[in-house]
Amino acid sequence: MFVVLIAGGISAVVSYLSPEDPPPQIVAPSSVRSISTGEIIGMQGGRDAHAWLGIPYAEPPVAALRWKAPRSARPWQGRREFTEFGERCPQISLLPGDGGKTIGDEDCLKLNVWAPLFHAKKIPQGNQRRPVMVWIHGGGNTLGGADLSIYDGALYAAEHDVLVVSVNYRLGPLGWFRHEVLREDDASPEDNSGNFGTLDLIEALNWVQRNIGYLGGDPNNVTIFGESAGGSNVLSLMASPLATGLFHKAIVQSGAFELMDVDRAENLVDDAAHPGGSYSSNEVLVGLMRKDGLAVDRPNAKQRIKSSNPQDLARYLRGRTVNELFASYDLSLGGMFSIPTVFADGYVLPRETDTKVIFSNSAKYNAVPIIIGGNRDEIKLFTSFDPLLVETKFSIPVSIKDPEQYERYGRFGSDMFRTKAVDELAGVLRDAQGPNVWAYRFDVDDWRNLGFVDLKDLLGAAHGVELPFVFGNFPNPGRLLFTPSLQDEYDLLSTTMMSYWAEFAWQSQPGFGRDGEEILWSPWENAGAATPRIMVFDTAIDAGVRMTSDRLSVAAIINRFRAGQGESSLCPAYFEMFRDAPVSNDLGCER
Secondary structure (H helix, E strand, O other): OHHHHHHHHHHHHHHHHOOOOOOOOOEOHHHOEEEOOEEEEOEEOOOOEEEEEEEEOEOOOOHHHOOOOOOEOOOOOOEEEOEOOOOOOOEEOOOOOOOOOEEOOOOOOEEEEEEEOOOOOOOOOHHHOEEEEEEEOOOOOOOOOOOOHHHOOHHHHHHHOOEEEEEOOOOHHHHEOOOHHHOOOOOOOOOOOOEHHHHHHHHHHHHHHHHHHHHOEEEEEEEEEEEOHHHHHHHHHHHOHHHOOOOOEEEEEOOOOOOEOHHHHHOOOOOOOOOOOOOOHHHHHHHHHHHOOOOOOHHHHHHHHHHOOHHHHHHHHHOOOHHHHHOOOOOOOOOOOOOOOOEOOOOOOOOOOOHHHHOOOHHHOOOOOEEEEEEOOOOHHHHOOOOOOEEEEOOEEEEEOOHHHHHHHHHHHHHHHHHHHHHHHHHHHHHHHOOOEEEEEEOOOOEOEOOOOEHHHHOOOOOOOOHHHHHOOOOOOOOOOEOHHHHHHHHHHHHHHHHHHHHHHHHOOOOOOOOOOOOOOOOOOOOOOOOOOEEEEOOOOOOOOEEEOOOOOHHHHHHHHHHHOOOHHHHHHHHHHOOOOOOOHHHOOOO
16 A cells, blocks of 8 residues: 555655756856866856756666666766756656656766856865765655756755765666576676666765865765665665765665565565565566566466576566566556665675664674654655545545544654654664764644645655755745745745754764754764754744654554554554564454
């Protein structure tokens, strides 16, 4: 069910975060720079910042380079103009009227840079170079791109004197795919890993190390930050030994991290010894062969795979078009389709799959200062499109069927998400690396009341709604979510959050914010029930910005659920949220 909710919810986010009026593509002579691959020229945006858009950081991962680790971009001759975003990596469109078609291009490994307006002859050198913030977009590792107007980094560059880099990386089965026939004896461990999306991000960080100094940035002061899957990918970079030394700080916004066992990523579901997942690479291959008429049924497809020459199967897989490959997945529920993603391959990422174990020893991961947080009502983005919980017309929610049940479902699901993604992980990191871990909760829910439905109840502080505040880029007042009369409140809170994010990039701690006028953001502490440990971001008309001692645990959430359980209709919510919890007879729920 959650796939349905995510697909619908992300569709709404894509709609309201889509670029409206792209910045004027005016070439700026003052932006001419020479980087390792050649001379570039960008543009000057409307916020007194330089921007270079769509710079290739790797060769196009096409033909023989599909399902290979990225190769560094090749040099070019002459000056190249970079004033347009690169194509998104292939994905399923969620925009109205597109009918779920495939969009994007495999030649997508491009990045964008925003920098303060340095004169070409006065680019900072040495210890005068500015901090760098590398943004990793979300979208379940199957959707999204760095081209959304909400991710524009000009405001950070102009007001906080930092450089912002945003990155495209391979998505879906082009980004994470393992099969034994694709592994070659003479290939590198990276090529054989299957973690190509992760390797793209590592290559982008290598590009930053090689080039950001030419643009005034400090390669020794790099902060990686991301939201949702982007936040998960930040954690994967912390876990990867190949990313060691490529970044120095991390910010995780609503990102839960899990590694998949390689057997589950590759094997058939009916493998007796080590069963695979529903969309493992072998299950995909079975589906492809049946769709192409190469096998009459599943047993025949399995036999064909077993008896085929591995090189022939590899050529067959590499010869599929993106549309053919995507058609092997269940796309009826939207663009965030299920794929095995981020593998415990033992080289790019650890063989261990337990997140707590991975981050329990600072000598075994890239231990850097970190901010980690989430939104108070995370899953309401998804429940707001669930037909079991809301009435919809033309796929648009128009009312909540049972407000009390809706709120309980949202509260339990959101608290469970936060426990796993924030509180438990912050506790593990604090024990492992000391007092350089900070946590937050985003509480803003001051949205429009549309009459037929109040968005404060429907969405609250849902997944993704903090993004405009983090970048200072708000959709125009005509957009559905934001109340025009409260824009001053939104701007004030955005200024505060950006100040903390920028100070963290500069000084490795959020402290009192970049302007020195915010309240002190104290590190996470495990000891003391009344110890302030988490920063709450809220508008002044509600409770405002404040530190709190609030802390959640899985056991407390389950106990609260048991105490409040009164109707069997909540049993599906229990099993969806607490899959690993023991089933107790006093719940009155049966699987």
